[in-house]
Amino acid sequence: MSKDRADRLAITALGLSGLLTGALLTLIVGHVLARGLPVIDAAFLLTAPERMGRAGGIFPSVVGTLAVTALAVAIATPLGVMTAVYLAEYTREGFFVRLCRFATAALAGIPSIIFGLFGFVLFVIRLGLGWSVLSGGLTLAIMILPIIIRTAEEAIRAVPRSWREISYALGGTRWQTVTRVVLPGALPGVLTGVMLGVARSVGETAAVILTAGTTLRLPRSPLDPVRTMAVHFFILAREGISMDQAYGTAAVLILLILGVNFVAYWLLGRITARRG
Amino acid sequence: MRQHRLVVEGLSFYYGAVRALYRVSFKVGAGELAVVMGPTGSGKTTLLRCVNRLCDLHGRTRREGRILLDGRDIYAAGTCPTTLRRRVGMVFAVPTPLPLSVYDNVAYGPRLAGRGRRQELDALVEESLRAAALWDEVAGRLREPAFRLSGGQQQRLAIARVLAMRPEVILLDEPTSGLDPVSTLRIEELLRGLAGSYTIVLVTNNPRQAARLGAKVLFLYLGHLVEQGPARQVFSNPRDPRTQDFISGRVG
Numbered sequence: 001m002s003k004d005r006a007d008r009l010a011i012t013a014l015g016l017s018g019l020l021t022g023a024l025l026t027l028i029v030g031h032v033l034a035r036g037l038p039v040i041d042a043a044f045l046l047t048a049p050e051r052m053g054r055a056g057g058i059f060p061s062v063v064g065t066l067a068v069t070a071l072a073v074a075i076a077t078p079l080g081v082m083t084a085v086y087l088a089e090y091t092r093e094g095f096f097v098r099l100c101r102f103a104t105a106a107l108a109g110i111p112s113i114i115f116g117l118f119g120f121v122l123f124v125i126r127l128g129l130g131w132s133v134l135s136g137g138l139t140l141a142i143m144i145l146p147i148i149i150r151t152a153e154e155a156i157r158a159v160p161r162s163w164r165e166i167s168y169a170l171g172g173t174r175w176q177t178v179t180r181v182v183l184p185g186a187l188p189g190v191l192t193g194v195m196l197g198v199a200r201s202v203g204e205t206a207a208v209i210l211t212a213g214t215t216l217r218l219p220r221s222p223l224d225p226v227r228t229m230a231v232h233f234f235i236l237a238r239e240g241i242s243m244d245q246a247y248g249t250a251a252v253l254i255l256l257i258l259g260v261n262f263v264a265y266w267l268l269g270r271i272t273a274r275r276g
Numbered sequence: 277m278r279q280h281r282l283v284v285e286g287l288s289f290y291y292g293a294v295r296a297l298y299r300v301s302f303k304v305g306a307g308e309l310a311v312v313m314g315p316t317g318s319g320k321t322t323l324l325r326c327v328n329r330l331c332d333l334h335g336r337t338r339r340e341g342r343i344l345l346d347g348r349d350i351y352a353a354g355t356c357p358t359t360l361r362r363r364v365g366m367v368f369a370v371p372t373p374l375p376l377s378v379y380d381n382v383a384y385g386p387r388l389a390g391r392g393r394r395q396e397l398d399a400l401v402e403e404s405l406r407a408a409a410l411w412d413e414v415a416g417r418l419r420e421p422a423f424r425l426s427g428g429q430q431q432r433l434a435i436a437r438v439l440a441m442r443p444e445v446i447l448l449d450e451p452t453s454g455l456d457p458v459s460t461l462r463i464e465e466l467l468r469g470l471a472g473s474y475t476i477v478l479v480t481n482n483p484r485q486a487a488r489l490g491a492k493v494l495f496l497y498l499g500h501l502v503e504q505g506p507a508r509q510v511f512s513n514p515r516d517p518r519t520q521d522f523i524s525g526r527v528g
Contacts, residue, residue, distance in 0.1 A: 092335050169330060
């Protein structure tokens with residue numbers, strides 16, 4: 001086979017792979033939106049479900065999802081970024097760093113239901129938090145922590161060494177260099193990790209069923225149980241309660257993730273444009 | 277007798293098992309412009325990085341010998357590298373602005389040192405940019421991202437960034453290696469003007485630049501300081517055949 005033919009074949013194969021991936025994504029999102037969007041209106045978003053979810057809206061689940069996710073991200077982001085800074089900037093490659101990295105990688109590969117079980121035993125039972133926003137948020141925080149650590153560490157390591165050296169050469173301490181040069185430079189990558197964490201939290205079912213509960217009531221405090229949208233969707237579909245309502249919920253879920261991503265990257269664009 | 281600002285005594289440096297410098301000794305007087313020339317890989321950059329202790333950042337290195345700044349050993353116990361680096365500024369080979377505006381690049385060092393008052397900073401930034409012969413070109417663009425400047429402007433910005441620290445010594449690591457001839461001449465002109473007010477050590481792999489700039493010239497070859505002396509003597513009457521080969525373009 002001539003080199004030219006191999007080249008053309010490669011281009012075709014690579015292009016087809018890209019096309020297939022794009023088509024699959026469009027198909028899934030399109031299918032959910034096509035079935036779900038007609039169900040969504042203001043009432044669907046802002047009223048409580050009726051008859052176990054056969055009718056009415058999903059307001060308590062929207063609130064529950066936002067609360068559990070916000071809590072998880074608010075806990076996991078600072079913890080994850082600080083761990084990543086420590087691993088990337090404050091230690092030399094050694095046994096402890098490799099152990100940390102191995103633990104992070106292993107943690108990232110654990111099925112979510114195991115985190116659910118752990119959260120159930122620790123937060124729900126042992127610490128007496130019960131099925132609650134707090135238990136669910138803490139469990140999800142542990143679950144997304146490795147994702148945030150890994151992406152943040154990679155982003156931090158990708159910041160040019162020359163920037164650090166300039167900062168040190170101008171009399172910067174390690175902490176000044178980290179906060180003024182390294183973290184701002186790593187911000188896009190860190191944000192990507194946080195967004196992955198948001199998506200995982202919003203879409204998680206197994207871990208939250210075991211820790212946040214399945215109630216349809218509106219939560220009044222962090223110690224109240226909630227049914228997140230993903231869990232609501234799962235129960236509606238699994239128990240054949242209402243496929244229309246299930247699709248509606250799924251569509252809101254997808255729009256929420258898209259919306260959060262859009263806002264986050266828009267903000268990032270504004271920050272980096274100002275910084276130059 | 278002229279006071280020696282920078283004294284290097286028997287400096288050796290090792291990266292693991294690789295030896296980069298062999299008992300290098302020399303002195304630079306206050307306000308003097310010294311040029312260290314030598315081919316790539318001769319240890320010039322390592323030498324500079326020892327003087328502001330940037331080599332501390334590497335793991336698995338070893339150093340022997342002393343470096344005195346105003347008579348004090350900069351490696352003595354209790355000497356803070358951060359304080360030292362505020363007195364010994366460095367300009368790197370590749371012009372690299374920090375991802376900040378022109379203004380914030382110049383103000384970066386003073387802010388780290390805690391000088392953050394607006395009026396004081398404004399004056400310091402303007403003064404530093406003027407001293408680096410850049411003010412007229414960027415006066416209206418202080419808020420623009422620094423990476424939009426040309427390569428030559430970026431390197432003068434790097435010099436302004438160092439001047440804003442009001443250092444005693446300025447180290448320059450092949451500062452014109454990536455620049456066109458016109459930008460190179462501008463930088464050299466600028467450095468000649470700064471000599472006298474600052475003690476300058478410049479490293480270059482270009483013997484002609486050393487001849488144009490240097491009052492005092494040192495030839496570093498494979499980690500050995502082969503020759504040092506006034507520029508006129510080193511270039512017209514080198515003592516070592518290796519120096520002769522380098523300045524005539526047969527090596528390097």
